[in-house]
Amino acid sequence: SQQGEEDPQALSIQEGENATMNCSYKTSINNLQWYRQNSGRGLVHLILIRSNEREKHSGRLRVTLDTSKKSSSLLITASRAADTASYFCATEGGSNYKLTFGKGTLLTVNP
Amino acid sequence: ETGVTQTPRHLVMGMTNKKSLKCEQHLGHNAMYWYKQSAKKPLELMFVYNFKEQTENNSVPSRFSPECPNSSHLFLHLHTLQPEDSALYLCATSPREGEKLFFGSGTQLSVL
Numbered sequence: 001s002q003q004g005e006e007d008p009q010a011l012s013i014q015e016g017e018n019a020t021m022n023c024s025y026k027t028s029i030n031n032l033q034w035y036r037q038n039s040g041r042g043l044v045h046l047i048l049i050r051s052n053e054r055e056k057h058s059g060r061l062r063v064t065l066d067t068s069k070k071s072s073s074l075l076i077t078a079s080r081a082a083d084t085a086s087y088f089c090a091t092e093g094g095s096n097y098k099l100t101f102g103k104g105t106l107l108t109v110n111p
Numbered sequence: 112e113t114g115v116t117q118t119p120r121h122l123v124m125g126m127t128n129k130k131s132l133k134c135e136q137h138l139g140h141n142a143m144y145w146y147k148q149s150a151k152k153p154l155e156l157m158f159v160y161n162f163k164e165q166t167e168n169n170s171v172p173s174r175f176s177p178e179c180p181n182s183s184h185l186f187l188h189l190h191t192l193q194p195e196d197s198a199l200y201l202c203a204t205s206p207r208e209g210e211k212l213f214f215g216s217g218t219q220l221s222v223l
Binding site: 003035041045092097098100101104 | 115117151211
C-alpha cells in the first residue's frame with residue numbers, strides 16, 4: 001500500500017514554537033501532498049511536492065521529501081493558535097492517480 | 112470558500128430511510144470524488160468520476176449509489192444504511208485525477 005503514516009499522532013506546543021510532523025510511505029510515488037483539516041470540516045490543500053523535488057516552501061510552511069527513505073516532513077514555523085488542526089499527508093503514485101491519505105497528526109497550539 | 116458546496120451539513124437518518132447527499136462545484140474541474148472519514152481511520156476513497164464517467168468504485172457496498180448528472184454536480188444516494196456508516200462524507204474535486212484536491216465542508220451523517 002502507498003498509504004502515508006503520520007508521526008506523531010498528536011502534538012501539543014506553545015505559540016511561537018515550531019511544529020514538525022513526519023510522514024512515511026511504502027511504495028514509490030509521483031507526488032506527496034499535505035492537507036489541513038479543522039475539526040469537522042473539509043480538508044484544505046497546503047502544499048504538493050513532486051518526487052523529483054527535495055524541499056518546498058510556502059509562507060511559514062516547509063516541506064521536505066526524501067524518496068530514498070520514503071519519508072516527508074512538514075515544518076510549521078512560529079506557530080499560532082489558529083494553526084490548531086489535523087494535518088494529513090497523501091501520496092499519489094502509480095497509473096491510477098489515486099491519492100491515499102494517512103490518519104493524520106492532531107496539532108494543538110496553546111496560546 | 113473552496114468552490115465546492117455540500118448539502119446538507121448534517122443528516123440523521125434511520126436504517127430504512129433513503130436520502131441523498133449533494134455536492135456542487137463552481138471550479139470547472141473534471142474529476143470529482145466521494146470520501147468517507149470515520150473516527151480514528153484514514154480518509155477512505157469511495158468513488159471517482161472523471162469527465163462524468165465513474166472511474167473508481169473502491170469496493171463500496173451497494174447501499175451507497177453515486178450519480179454524476181453533469182460536470183458540476185455529484186450525488187451520493189443512501190438507502191438501508193447501517194449504524195457503522197455514520198461518518199463525515201466529503202466531496203472533493205480536482206482539475207484532473209491525481210492533482211491537488213479541493214474539498215467541500217462535508218456532510219456529518221448519523222445512522223440510528
